[in-house]
Amino acid sequence: MSARPSPGPPHPQPRPSTARLASADRAARVRFRRAVALMLMTLLLPGSAQLVAGDKRVGRIALRVWMALLATGLLTAVAVLIHRELVFTLAANVALLGVLRLLLVALALGWAALFVDAWRLGQPLSLQQRQRLAAVGLNGFLSFAVAGTLLFGAHLVAVQRDFIVTMFGTGDATGAHDGRFNVLLLGGDSGAGRWGLRPDSMTIASIDARTGRTVLIGLPRNMENFPFAAGSVMDKQFPHGFDCTGCYLNGVSTWAGDHTDLFPHSKAPGVDATIMAIEGITDLKINYWAMVNLEGFKGLVDAVGGVTLNVRQPIPVGGLGSDVTGYLKPGVRKLNGFQTLWFARARDGSDDYSRMARQKCVMGAMLQQISPQTAVANFEKIAKASSEMISTDLPRSEVDNFVSLALKAKSEPIATVSLVPPMIDTANPDMKVIRRAVDQAIEQSEHPDSDKSSHGKRKLKRQVVTGGSIGSRDNGYAANQSQNLATSC
Structure with missing residues (x-):
């Protein structure tokens, strides 16, 4: 009869050796580094992770798309550097946008999937x-960062397209007249239910089609007896x-x-109808018009972070039929x-012509x-x-041209002439005097070195300030008649 083993504690299981534990830990770290490397490869070269470790067909397609996008972006950047206006052309092309x-939406979804x-x-x-x-x-983090950035870009593109x-x-674009584009800027009366019906201010921006050099021609709303x-x-x-x-001139719109x-x-x-009047007064052919809702103008100024102005006297806040509630400090x-x-x-406390001068300073x-x-x-x-405050007949095909002209105008002095006392x-304007003044202002703007008179400088020497503008009604306001608006404000 065989001997039975005596009962006792079970044999202890052998513990893994330190070497085996270290080997497993190294393997885990290698797998982790590999996983991180695949994600970083996807960030830098979308499709490269699939090409080395997954579906090679998907990887090749993704890489080809990425390379095509990079090539397109590079060619576009080079073209923009050579021809700066191209960026404005692209930004105004509704179909392209x-x-x-x-x-961008497809790219965001595809990249996130990768x-x-x-x-x-x-x-x-x-x-x-x-x-x-x-x-x-x-x-x-990488998925949301990349996809979120692309989707935000798609949102901005949609905003630009809607804008x-x-x-x-x-409408059809019109060519320059005598080498200039003449754009009528109207400040709309924003009274309840009627904004746009009665222009509160009227200014022609006459822009040199080559240099962007601009003359602002102001017309008073109370002009009478004009052709x-x-x-x-x-x-x-x-x-x-x-x-x-x-x-009056600002009543033409209401009559029409x-x-x-x-x-x-x-x-x-x-x-x-207002354009017919202004063309008859100035003998300038108007290319386009833009109507600005004066109340909505506040939003544009706030959108750009405010505008720096020289407040020469306390300017009343209020008036125009309501109580003055305060003043802008000098x-x-x-x-x-x-x-x-x-x-x-x-x-309040000034006149229309001082206000016209201040409006030009703001422009x-x-x-x-x-x-x-x-x-x-x-x-x-x-x-x-802008979409809330401006109405215009400027065609989309001309947006790039006018943005380019605006950038050129930034480096040029702005001249002004206002058809005011x-x-x-x-009350009884002399059309010959008006047209001669307009022609002279444009001529001096196009050839600033040809006029050696001290007309503009003489105005700047005045110490009198009326209604917040240099000058007076009887002697004229500097910002209304200037070869360099910046020095008159």
């Missing part, structure tokens, strides 16, 4: 728990000029709005939208101070504010 938006696949190729289940969590966190579609027209462009609808209605009782049957094919009878100050609006339109300051960097950094705010009697 639509394609670019879809491309990150997820790279995580799968890293065999996360074979990693230690701590390494697995780190891999998940890194993959999630172009909403803001600009689809209309020969052969126009308004000329036929008023062959002897706008000589009815109480008929009451007689829309005379403008059967017009989308903006009031603006068209000094060189950065004003927000609300303050800039009142700087431009305050009339000049915004042109000089809004840099491309500011525009890019605040693009979405600017686009929203003491040069012009607004």
